[in-house]
Amino acid sequence: MTRELDAVGRTALLAAAVRAEETKREDRLFEDPYAERLAGEIGFELLEVLHGITYPSTGTRTVYSVPDHVGIRTRFFDGFLRHAATVPSTRQIVLGAAGMDARAYRLEWPDRIRYFEIDRPAVLEYKESRLEGVRPRVDRRTVAADLLSDSWEDDLEAAGYDPELPSAWLLEGLLYYLPEPEVHRLLDRVAALMVPGSLIASDVCNTAALAYPEWQPMWDMIEGWGCPALFSCDDPEELFAKHGLDMRAVLPGDGETAQYNRWDDPVPSPSQTDAPRLYYVHGKRR
Ligand code: SAM
Numbered sequence: 104m105t106r107e108l109d110a111v112g113r114t115a116l117l118a119a120a121v122r123a124e125e126t127k128r129e130d131r132l133f134e135d136p137y138a139e140r141l142a143g144e145i146g147f148e149l150l151e152v153l154h155g156i157t158y159p160s161t162g163t164r165t166v167y168s169v170p171d172h173v174g175i176r177t178r179f180f181d182g183f184l185r186h187a188a189t190v191p192s193t194r195q196i197v198l199g200a201a202g203m204d205a206r207a208y209r210l211e212w213p214d215r216i217r218y219f220e221i222d223r224p225a226v227l228e229y230k231e232s233r234l235e236g237v238r239p240r241v242d243r244r245t246v247a248a249d250l251l252s253d254s255w256e257d258d259l260e261a262a263g264y265d266p267e268l269p270s271a272w273l274l275e276g277l278l279y280y281l282p283e284p285e286v287h288r289l290l291d292r293v294a295a296l297m298v299p300g301s302l303i304a305s306d307v308c309n310t311a312a313l314a315y316p317e318w319q320p321m322w323d324m325i326e327g328w329g330c331p332a333l334f335s336c337d338d339p340e341e342l343f344a345k346h347g348l349d350m351r352a353v354l355p356g357d358g359e360t361a362q363y364n365r366w367d368d369p370v371p372s373p374s375q376t377d378a379p380r381l382y383y384v385h386g387k388r389r
Pocket of ligand 1: 111112114115118119199200201202203204221222223226248249250251274275276277280
């Protein structure tokens with residue numbers, strides 16, 4: 104490791120460890136052959152702690168399956184990006200907060216795509232060191248920047264992004280960790296870089312998810328690392344609409360993800376306002 108990863112950067116290692124475990128399953132939802140090396144020892148240590156919370160060794164499971172959620176989420180957003188790549192006008196893909204995402208290496212991409220990964224410098228340096236010698240399957244460009252800084256758009260454009268060309272954006276596993284005003288600021292800034300019709304996807308949780316007593320050990324764990332979950336939203340479609348983004352929200356185990364047959368927990372009905380929800384949202388720039 105070239106630099107120490109901070110707490111939020113370490114969450115990227117945990118996500119990679121989940122993808123490595125998923126890859127080993129016979130009924131895997133996707134294959135990520137790079138996840139194991141990206142997760143490193145730290146990622147698997149963090150996953151063990153999460154498993155201890157999600158699947159207690161005594162008694163039955165009491166909280167929703169977060170590793171399954173991340174597996175389903177990966178598959179769902181793989182589908183989003185695969186679709187985006189087939190839309191002939193899409194010329195640019197941007198992963199905001201790419202973390203240990205290996206889609207540039209493991210998915211097929213048409214030649215017309217320019218592919219950008221934004222994350223903070225230490226995270227991208229760590230990733231480069233883990234993937235040394237592996238060639239991406241796309242014109243991949245990294246943008247070492249903080250999405251809360253005043254100037255990341257300049258860095259993105261310096262890397263070759265053209266705001267006048269159609270794009271597809273993925274903000275996966277990011278918004279939870281941002282203060283609410285920063286979520287609104289970021290969505291405004293992202294929308295400003297998208298021409299109408301450009302695609303976007305993201306994920307958020309609802310307010311009940313952050314307050315759900317049985318999930319507290321998990322939130323406490325993440326807070327203990329120094330990156331508390333800060334942002335929740337009860338109407339994701341309305342949230343994105345405020346920023347010029349027309350989106351649809353789905354839940355793991357429901358709608359477009361039901362076919363994966365993986366989410367063992369109940370899918371809350373719309374009338375259950377106090378049920379914890381993890382939303383996947385996707386749509387386009389108005
Ligand atoms: N999208 C990846 C995935 O799903 O595996 C990574 C998700 S990980 C849970 C959160 C990522 O957000 C980390 O890589 C972290 O470095 C990045 N991140 C958090 N705050 C950020 C910021 N202000 N600017 C850039 N990246 C940020």
